[in-house]
Amino acid sequence: xxxxxxxxxxxxxxxxxxxxxxxxxxxxxxxxxxxxxxxxxxxxxxxxxxxxxxxxxxxxxxxxxxxxxxxxxxxxxxxxxxxxxxxxxxxxxxxxxxxxxxxxxxxxxxxxxxxxxxxxxxxxxxxxxxxxxxxxxxxxxxxxxxxxxxxxxxxxxxxxxxxxxxxxxxxxxxxxxxxxxxxxxxxxxxxxxxxxxxxxxxxxxxxxxxxx
Amino acid sequence: xxxxxxxxxxxxxxxxxxxxxxxxxxxxxxxxxxxxxxxxxxxxxxxxxxxxxxxxxxxxxxxxxxxxxxxxxxxxxxxxxxxxxxxxxxxxxxxxxxxxxxxxxxxxxxxxxxxxxxxxxxxxxxxxxxxxxxxxxxxxxxxxxxxxxxxxxxxxxxxxxxxxxxxxxxxxxxxxxxxxxxxxxxxxxxxxxxxxxxxxxxxxxxxxxxxx
DNA sequence: AACCTGACTGACCAATTGGTCAGCTACCCC
DNA sequence: GGGGTAGCTGACCAATTGGTCAGTCAGGTT
Numbered sequence: 001x002x003x004x005x006x007x008x009x010x011x012x013x014x015x016x017x018x019x020x021x022x023x024x025x026x027x028x029x030x031x032x033x034x035x036x037x038x039x040x041x042x043x044x045x046x047x048x049x050x051x052x053x054x055x056x057x058x059x060x061x062x063x064x065x066x067x068x069x070x071x072x073x074x075x076x077x078x079x080x081x082x083x084x085x086x087x088x089x090x091x092x093x094x095x096x097x098x099x100x101x102x103x104x105x106x107x108x109x110x111x112x113x114x115x116x117x118x119x120x121x122x123x124x125x126x127x128x129x130x131x132x133x134x135x136x137x138x139x140x141x142x143x144x145x146x147x148x149x150x151x152x153x154x155x156x157x158x159x160x161x162x163x164x165x166x167x168x169x170x171x172x173x174x175x176x177x178x179x180x181x182x183x184x185x186x187x188x189x190x191x192x193x194x195x196x197x198x199x200x201x202x203x204x205x206x207x208x209x210x211x212x
Numbered sequence: 213x214x215x216x217x218x219x220x221x222x223x224x225x226x227x228x229x230x231x232x233x234x235x236x237x238x239x240x241x242x243x244x245x246x247x248x249x250x251x252x253x254x255x256x257x258x259x260x261x262x263x264x265x266x267x268x269x270x271x272x273x274x275x276x277x278x279x280x281x282x283x284x285x286x287x288x289x290x291x292x293x294x295x296x297x298x299x300x301x302x303x304x305x306x307x308x309x310x311x312x313x314x315x316x317x318x319x320x321x322x323x324x325x326x327x328x329x330x331x332x333x334x335x336x337x338x339x340x341x342x343x344x345x346x347x348x349x350x351x352x353x354x355x356x357x358x359x360x361x362x363x364x365x366x367x368x369x370x371x372x373x374x375x376x377x378x379x380x381x382x383x384x385x386x387x388x389x390x391x392x393x394x395x396x397x398x399x400x401x402x403x404x405x406x407x408x409x410x411x412x413x414x415x416x417x418x419x420x421x422x423x424x
Numbered sequence: 425a426a427c428c429t430g431a432c433t434g435a436c437c438a439a440t441t442g443g444t445c446a447g448c449t450a451c452c453c454c
Numbered sequence: 455g456g457g458g459t460a461g462c463t464g465a466c467c468a469a470t471t472g473g474t475c476a477g478t479c480a481g482g483t484t
Contacts (some may be wrong), residue, residue, distance in 0.1 A: 007461070011437065026329050028240040042463050047443060049461090106328060113325050116318060116385055117238050120287055129388040159389060160399060163379025168371075170378055176341040177371060187372060191403055219431075244472065254433050258474060261431095 018060035023103040027057060027110045036111030058124055061111045065128045068104050069135075083143030084196075088203040090139055091188055094132070094165035094187055096173055097181055105169050115185050133158045143196070164188045172192045223261050226251045230272035233316040239269060239322045251311030270336055273323045277340045280316050281347075295355030296408075297415040302351055303400055306344070306377035308385055309393055317381050345370045355408070369407055376400045 017039035021030050032053060036043045050056035072093055081089075096105035108128075115125035137158040143149035168184035171177070187204035229251035233242050244265060248255045284305055293301075310315035320340075327337035338354035349370040355361035380396035383389070401414035 011253075026325070031440085043442080044444080044464080052441065080410075089475080109325055112382055112386065113321055115240070116321075122386065124390055125386055126388045129383075129386060133389060143456055156387070156399065159383065159391065161402070163399075164375055165379070166382055167375025167377070167379035171341075171371065171375060174324065174334065174337055174341060176338045177339060177345060177367070177369065187368065189376075191372070194406075222431080243470085253473080256430080256474085258433055265472065 009160060010039075010041065010045070012063075013064040014041065014046060014049060014056070015060045018056060018105070019064045019107060022057060022060060022110060023106045026191075027114065052116075054120070058120055061107055062124055062128070064107050065131070068100070069131065072117075072135075072136055080123060082203070083139065083146060084150045084198060084200060085203045086174070087136075087139050087143065088189065089135055089142050090187075091165060091192075092184070094162065094169070095181060104174075105173070107167075109170070129162070132162060138159055140196070150195075151174075152195050157192070161188070161192060164191060219261075222253065224275075226253065226258060226261060226268070227272045227275040230268060231276045231315070233319045234269060234272060234322060239326065242269070244268075248326075249333060252320060262410070264318070264341045266330075266332070268333070270332055273319055274336055274340070276319050277343070280312070281343065284347075293352065295358055297413060299348075299351050299355065299404075299408075300415045301395075302348055303373060303377060303404075306374065306381070307393060307396055308381050314385075317385070320378075321382070340417060341374070344374060348373055352408070362407075364390065364407050369404070372407075373400070373404060376403060 002173065014026070014035065018030075018035045021034045021038055024036065032043045032046055035056070036046055039046075046056060050059060072090075093101065094105075096102040111121060111125050116120040116122075133155070137154040140149060140152075140154045140157055144151055144154070165184075165188065168188060171179045172184055173182060185202055193200065194204075230242075230247045233246045233250055235248065244255045244258055246260055247268070251258075258268060262271060286304075286309065289345065305313065308314040308319075323333060323337050323340070326333040328334075345367070349366040352361060352364075352366045352369055356363055356366070377396075377400065379399060380391065383391045384393060384396055397414055405414075
C-alpha cells in the first residue's frame with residue numbers, strides 16, 4: 001500500500017471510530033483514548049492527524065454526513081420511483097430509524113447543540129443544513145417538474161420537513177408520549193402531503209434492504 | 213432570617229446560577245467553580261446541597277422549567293383572551309424569542325441531548341415534556357370547548373406543535389437559511405391553524421411587557 | 425451561659441485528560 | 455543501499471476537576 005493510501009485509511013479509521021464513540025457516549029464524555037482504542041492506534045496518532053480534540057470531532061461529524069449523504073444520493077435510481085416515494089424515503093432518512101440512521105441523528109443533534117456556542121461547529125452545521133435542505137428541495141422540485149406535486153415554495157417546505165423530522169426525531173429518542181417511528185412518519189406526511197396537493201397516504205418506504 | 217429560609221434561599225441561588233451558566237456555556241463546559249462564583253458561595257457549598265455535579269445540573273433544569281412554567285401559567289388571565297391568541301402565545305413561549313426564552317430553549321435542548329444516554333435525565337425530560345404537552349393540549353381543548361376550534365386529536369396536535377417549535381427553534385438558533393422568529397411563527401401557524409379549522413392569520417402575540 | 429447542630433469555608437487530593445516529545449520503523453527517492 | 459522523511463508509538467507532563475474533610479461560625483435550644 002502506498003504511503004498516501006495508508007494515511008488516508010488511518011484518517012478514515014479514526015474518523016469512523018470517532019463517529020461511533022461520539023454517537024454511543026456523547027460528545028461531552030468522549031475521551032481521546034476511547035477513539036484511539038477503537039481505531040486501533042495511539043492517542044498520539046490522533047494528534048498527529050488532527051490538531052486538537054475539538055477539530056477531530058468536528059471533522060468526524062462532517063465525515064459522517066459526507067459518507068452517509070453520498071450513500072443516500074447513490075442508493076436510489078432516480079428515474080424509476082415516483083417522487084412521492086422518494087420524498088417519503090428522504091424523510092425516513094432524516095428520522096432516527098435503524099441503528100445507522102439513529103447514529104446519524106444523534107451526531108446531528110450533538111453538532112446542533114455545539115453550534116450554539118462554537119463558531120466552527122456553527123459553520124459546519126450551517127453547511128450541512130444547507131446541503132440537506134437542497135437535497136430535499138431538489139426532490140420536491142423534481143416532483144413538481146414531473147407534475148406529480150403542486151407548486152409551492154420548495155425552500156420553505158424543505159425547512160418545514162427538516163423541522164418536523166428534527167422535532168419528531170427527538171421525541172422518538174426520548175420515548176415520550178409513546179411516539180413511534182410510524183407515528184412520526186404518518187404525522188409528518190399528513191402535514192406535508194396537502195402542501196403538495198397529495199391525498200395519498202404515506203407511501204410505504206419499506207426497508208433499505210432491497211437497495212443494499 | 214430563619215435557618216430553613218436561608219437554606220432554601222441558598223439552594224435557589226445555586227440553582228439559578230447553574231441555569232444561567234449552563235445556558236451560557238453549555239453543560240459540557242460548566243465547572244463547579246463557575247456556578248459557585250456566580251452564586252456567591254464555595255464549591256464545597258455546592259456539594260453540601262447537591263450530591264454530585266450531575267445531580268445539581270439536573271435539578272437546575274427542573275428548577276428552570278418549574279419556575280418559568282408557573283410564570284407562564286400565571287401570566288395570562290385565562291378568561292379574557294381568545295383561545296387562538298392564547299395558543300399563539302404558548303407557541304411563542306416554546307420558541308427561542310427574547311433572552312429569557314432563548315435561555316429556556318437552550319436548557320431544554322441540553323436536557324434533551326443528555327436524556328438520550330442518562331436515565332435520570334431521561335425521566336426528567338419525559339416529565340417536563342408531559343407537562344408541556346398537557347399545557348398545550350389544555351389550551352386547545354379549552355378552545356374546542358368554547359367552540360372556537362374544530363375538534364381534533366389534541367394530544368397529537370400538541371405533539372405536532374412541540375415538534376415544530378423544537379425544530380424551527382433549533383433552526384433559528386443555528387441562523388441557517390435566514391430563518392427568523394417571525395418566519396417560524398408564520399410557518400407553524402400555517403400548519404396548525406387548518407387543523408383547528410382556522411383561516412385567520414397568526415394572532416399578533418405582542419410582547420410580554422404588558423403582562424409584566 | 426453552655427452546648428449543639430446545620431450551613432458553609434479553605435485547603436487539599438487523587439485521578440483524569442489533552443497534548444507533547446524524543447525516538448523508532450518502514451518506505452521512498454537518489 | 456543509504457539517507458531522509460512520513461507515520462506512528464510509549465512515556466510523560468502540566469493543568470484541571472470533582473469531590474473530601476477538618477474546622478469555623480451563627481443561631482437556636484436548654
